[in-house]
Each structure stands twice: as C-alpha cells, then as structure tokens.
Amino acid sequence: MQIYKVGGAVRDRLLGKPVTDIDWVVVGATAEEMLAKGFRPVGSDFPVFLHPKSGEEYALARTERKSGRGYGGFTFHASPEVTLEEDLIRRDLTINAMAEDDHGVLTDPYHGQQDLENRLLRHVSPAFAEDPLRVLRVARFAARYAGLGFQVAPDTLELMRQLSESGELEALTPERSWKEISRALMEDHPQVFIQVLRDCGALKVLLPEVEALFGVPQPAAHHPEIDSGVHTLSVLEQAALHKQPLSVRWACLLHDLGKGLTPQSEWPQHIAHEHKGLKLIKQVNERFKAPRDCQELALLVGQYHTHGHRALELKPSTLAELLKSFDVYRRPQRFEEFIAACEMDARGRLGLEERAYPQADYLRGAATAARTVAVQPLLEQGFKGPELGEALKRERLKALKAYKEQRLP
Structure with missing residues (x-):
C-alpha cells in the first residue's frame, strides 16, 4: 500500500498558495484492507474512505470508462493493480494531475509543473471531453487563477467547444451546475468564468439569457462601455473587488437580462427592461435551483435597481413602497444587499469605477427613518x-x- 497526496493540495503548494483541503490516493490496496485499518466508506459509488482520525478523504487508485451521458455517466474500476499514473490520467487538468509522497517527492507524468510555470490550464488526455462538468470546472479555475496570469490552453478550449456543441452540457443536473457556478462566482475574478464559458460556446447553452446581452448597446452617456454584456462582466468584477456575498454576485449577473429582449428598433434605449427581465431571471433561478436568498434578491434587484440609482429623486411615497417591497422592517439585511448590488451596477461602467454613490447612504438613512x-x-x-x-x-x-x-x- 502506497499513499500519495494528490490534486489541489500539490498544485497550491507549488503555487505558494495556502493549502486548505487535502486529498489522498491509495495505490496497491483493496477496500477490505482500508476497512480493516478503520477507514470509513463514503457512499457506494466510489471507492473513497474517510481517515479514522483526520476525516480526510482517501480514494483507491482507479480508472474510469465512459458509459453514459453527463457527469455521472462513468464506470469506475478500482483494484490494487491500478497504477498512480493510471489514476492521474483520468483527472481534468495537468496542474491537478500531480502527486506527492510522504517524503515530498513529486510524481508529475503529465507535465503539470511545467504548465504551472507557463500559467496554462491544459487537459491531461482526450478523455477530458467525456465529462461535461469539466467545461465549468476549467472556467472556474480560470476565474481563480486569472490574477496569476493563467490562460486556458488553445487545444483545451477547443475540446471545451466540442463538448459545448455535443449536447452533453444539457445532461448536467441543476445541483452540479449550481455548485460549480456558485463557487466560480465567489472566486477573485468571476467575470473570467463567464468570459471563458462564452469563448467556448457554453454560455449560450447554460445561460443564453446572459449570452444575449453581448452586442446589445446602451446609451453611451450613461454607459461609456456601451455593450450590455461587457457591462455585466464589469459589474461582476466590481462585486468581487468589493467582496460581496454570493447573493449579491448572482443578482449582479442577472440584473440586466431584460435588455436582451429589447427590439433592435429601440436600441440603445431599454424602456421597462426591469419588468421585462423578471421572467428571464425567474427562468434562470429555476433552471439551476438557486438558493432562495439568491433567487429573491436577483428578482428584487432586477425589478428595482433603477429605483436605487434614482433614489434621491424618488417621492416619499415611492420610497415607502420600495422599503415595503424589501420588507426592511423584518429583513434589513436584504435591503443592504440590494444597495450593494445597485452600487456595483453603478461602478461597473467604463471610467466610472471610482465614482461616489451617494444613493447608498441616502437609502440606508431612509430605511432607518x-x-x-x-x-x-x-x-x-x-x-x-x-x-x-x-x-x-x-x-x-x-x-x-x-x-x-x-x-x-
């Protein structure tokens, strides 16, 4: 029995980043041997065990074969004969396909260390294209490491494009998709996640409502960046810079969906886009089964964000209705998140990122009054x-x- 530290723990140590979760792979062992040593099995699908003391995950080395559609369409084979290299080749990216023994000796059969140095997210093998979830995972890693200069390798992006066109993305469950999307939105550069999905054709499959915003103009006087899709990416970027919670970031992503429905004859104006966008926001919320707090805030921000921008002009009666809509008397935090989303929207405009947003304090004061x-x-x-x-x-x-x-x- 040989035990190796694998995946993210090895990758992040080499990058000089803090290591949080540690995964282990066990070569040359059987499930019976693991149980005899006090390890506890996790579920019935995978040969994964929890350490009796640390609670960390130890997986038997395994191979996998495509046997159906989607993320779960695989048959696994675990046995003492499976080598470390065979286990590593089934992983998604070379930077995640490295292992380290208890002496710190690195096993890197697929040149992950070189790709770390070259700042490349590259697939390990052609089997990458068998798992549609990897499209979302690679885009998420791009969002995580964009600040370090990482790019998706062109040949990997091409495989992601093929996956996006294959119909396999539709086989992903809402739960799996949401897990990746929510984690990606909480990375340092969530706008990169959306951009990479767009680059490989996955955005029009997963979030066609967001894809539809690109190429749709807005009045240059209010939006120097003009393009509605570019604006959405900038709003997401601001939300990350200001350390906003997931609910605010989700609302920022969906707040302008109504602009994608504006007839070209009305461009660059978007009359009543707030109301028009509600059915699209509801549609996206339901597609991914987003948590209730995310769903509610996204709908409220979609409907009322222009009220937020016009706060200083609102009549007291309109202000009273706005506060009632948010139930500020029982749920003050939700109104605070609305204000944050409005401010991110205002800052997500070319050249206006540092402009003051007096509406925020005004709305807080109104709620207090x-x-x-x-x-x-x-x-x-x-x-x-x-x-x-x-x-x-x-x-x-x-x-x-x-x-x-x-x-x-």
Whole structure:
C-alpha cells in the first residue's frame, strides 16, 4: 500500500498558495484492507474512505470508462493493480494531475509543473471531453487563477467547444451546475468564468439569457462601455473587488437580462427592461435551483435597481413602497444587499469605477427613518387591525417626507 497526496493540495503548494483541503490516493490496496485499518466508506459509488482520525478523504487508485451521458455517466474500476499514473490520467487538468509522497517527492507524468510555470490550464488526455462538468470546472479555475496570469490552453478550449456543441452540457443536473457556478462566482475574478464559458460556446447553452446581452448597446452617456454584456462582466468584477456575498454576485449577473429582449428598433434605449427581465431571471433561478436568498434578491434587484440609482429623486411615497417591497422592517439585511448590488451596477461602467454613490447612504438613512416609527404610541391611541396598518403607513410616510426635506432641502 502506497499513499500519495494528490490534486489541489500539490498544485497550491507549488503555487505558494495556502493549502486548505487535502486529498489522498491509495495505490496497491483493496477496500477490505482500508476497512480493516478503520477507514470509513463514503457512499457506494466510489471507492473513497474517510481517515479514522483526520476525516480526510482517501480514494483507491482507479480508472474510469465512459458509459453514459453527463457527469455521472462513468464506470469506475478500482483494484490494487491500478497504477498512480493510471489514476492521474483520468483527472481534468495537468496542474491537478500531480502527486506527492510522504517524503515530498513529486510524481508529475503529465507535465503539470511545467504548465504551472507557463500559467496554462491544459487537459491531461482526450478523455477530458467525456465529462461535461469539466467545461465549468476549467472556467472556474480560470476565474481563480486569472490574477496569476493563467490562460486556458488553445487545444483545451477547443475540446471545451466540442463538448459545448455535443449536447452533453444539457445532461448536467441543476445541483452540479449550481455548485460549480456558485463557487466560480465567489472566486477573485468571476467575470473570467463567464468570459471563458462564452469563448467556448457554453454560455449560450447554460445561460443564453446572459449570452444575449453581448452586442446589445446602451446609451453611451450613461454607459461609456456601451455593450450590455461587457457591462455585466464589469459589474461582476466590481462585486468581487468589493467582496460581496454570493447573493449579491448572482443578482449582479442577472440584473440586466431584460435588455436582451429589447427590439433592435429601440436600441440603445431599454424602456421597462426591469419588468421585462423578471421572467428571464425567474427562468434562470429555476433552471439551476438557486438558493432562495439568491433567487429573491436577483428578482428584487432586477425589478428595482433603477429605483436605487434614482433614489434621491424618488417621492416619499415611492420610497415607502420600495422599503415595503424589501420588507426592511423584518429583513434589513436584504435591503443592504440590494444597495450593494445597485452600487456595483453603478461602478461597473467604463471610467466610472471610482465614482461616489451617494444613493447608498441616502437609502440606508431612509430605511432607518422609516424603521424608527414606533408601533406602541399608535396602539395607545386605540388603533388595531387594518386601521393600525394604515396608521403605521401614514406615520412612516410622514417620517420619510421629513427625512427627504432634511437631506435634500
């Protein structure tokens, strides 16, 4: 039995990055031997075991063969005869196909170290094209390591293009797709993930609503970058720079989908794109079964982001309706995330990335003013039931009028 550290732990150590998760591969052992040593099996599909003390994953060396469609369409073969090189060749990228023994000796049969030095994301073997999930994984690695200058190797991009055109991407489950998409959006350069998917033809399969934004112009006076797709990438970039949470990044990606529905005869204007985009945002949310907080924020940002930009011009009554739509009295954090998404949208414009966004503080102040209206005095005046709700609404509107006069005399 020989045990090797493999994959990301080896890659990140060589890159000088912190190693978080460690995966191990075991060569020359059987499942029975692993169980006898106290390892606990994980599921029934793969020969993977948890270490009795550390809880880290140890997988028996295995080969795989394509036997069906999609990510799960593989037959695995694990036995003591499978070599380390045979196990490594089934991996996606050369930089993930390196192993290290307990003396730190590197096994690198597919030149992963050289590709690390050359900053290349390159597939290990033609079998790469058998797994559609790898299109998303490579795009995610491109987003993770873009800051270090990594690029997808041209021949790998070509295989990703073939996979995108094969119909295999449609076989991915919503859960697997969302796992990759959500992880990619939380990388340092999520816009690179979308760009790589676009470069290989996968974006029009997975997110045709986002693909449709590219080539759609916007008024240059407000959007010096002009192209709606380029703007979306810039908004995502700003969201990452400002360390926004996943829900905000998801909303940033989907906020302008309605612009893809504007007839060319109306370009570069996009009248009512906020309302038109809601059905598309809902469609994308459902396709990937996004978490509820991501779904709700994306819809609210899609519908109201222009309200956010026009905050200083809004009538107190419109402001009151906006606050009600976000349920700021019970869910203040969601409104805070809306403000963040609006600010990222405003900063995601060519040459305007550093421009101040006074709307953010104004909206926060409005929410605070409305929330300071106390219910108790109204109860003491005898209001109850629907009358109490109406009285509360009047008092909040009064507070917002006073706030607006105070802030904008």
